[in-house]
Amino acid sequence: MRADAKKNRDRLLAVAGAVITEQGAEASLRDIARRADMGLATLLRHFPTREALLDALLRTNFDELTARAGELEQSSSPEDALVSWLRDCVACAHEYRGVTALMTAALEDPESALHASCVTMRAAGTGLLARAQAAGAARTDIDGTDLFALVAALAWLGDQPSLAPRADHLLDVVASAILTGAGKGDAGGGPEGGAAVGPARS
Template identity: 75%
Template sequence: MRADARKNYDRLLAVANVVVTEEGADASLRDIARRADVGLGTMYRHFPTREALLEALLRTNFDELAAKAAVLESADQAGDALVAWLRDFVACADNYRGVIASMVAAIEDPESALHASCTAMKAAGARLLARAQAAGAARTDIDSTDLYALGAALAWVGDQPAFASRADHLFDIITGAILTTRP
């Protein structure tokens, strides 16, 4: 990538991070381009779809979640490791209001720009869930799809102004239902 194109890409991504954090996943792409001081054509050259932009924004966070899962896989308490990762998953999704719908759809759509990132993140959670189940710390009647759905539901709760104040309480209820033992 040429230096000026890389500069535009980086600026678009930085501005998109701010705008999507402020306004949510449905933020105006035109507004992002304007605030980045580039034309809409430049925006679409780098990010041909809203999903492509969301994927670029989420990729770093999802890569960090996958790396954290790898570290947590060697934690002493498998149940605590699963809960820590799930809390980070919910927090990641909470960064960008409204992104949950795109993430849920992307898991089922291999053509989605978000599919690979979401699938890798789901797989990281699956490994932690399997480890917690093998240790007897988590229910065995849930799978990685259930875990992903529960994480998505908890992130959705945080998106809702009427429920946001209850998000931590509901997180504790859900993790209490996943785990077979609590410290």
């Protein structure tokens, strides 16, 4: 890529990040181009679709979450690693308002520009969940898809002005519900406080 083209691409990404944070994932591409002092055609040359633009914005964050899962696996207990990653993932999904719906749809659409990075991120969380389940620290009646759905739901709560003040508290509630009695005071998962039987699925 020529230096001027790279400069334009970087400028578009910086402006897009600010606009999407402000207006949400459905922000006008024309408005992004205008604020970057470029034409829409220039934006579309670099990012032919909205999903391609979002993928470029989010891929770094998703890669960091994948790497973070590996770090937590080495440095933290299974339950602490899972809850820490859950918090990081919710924060990432909440960074750009409204992006969770696109992420959820992308998981089911191999043609989506977001598909590969979303699948990789979900797999990282599934690995931490499976590790915690194997250690008896997390309930086993949920899988990686369930975990991703909880991330999306918690990020959505943070997007709602009337509910946002409760988002952190509800994340604590969800994290407590995922964990079993091993490593924390109260059990969760099975009918009598134990974990229900069933392996995690990606």
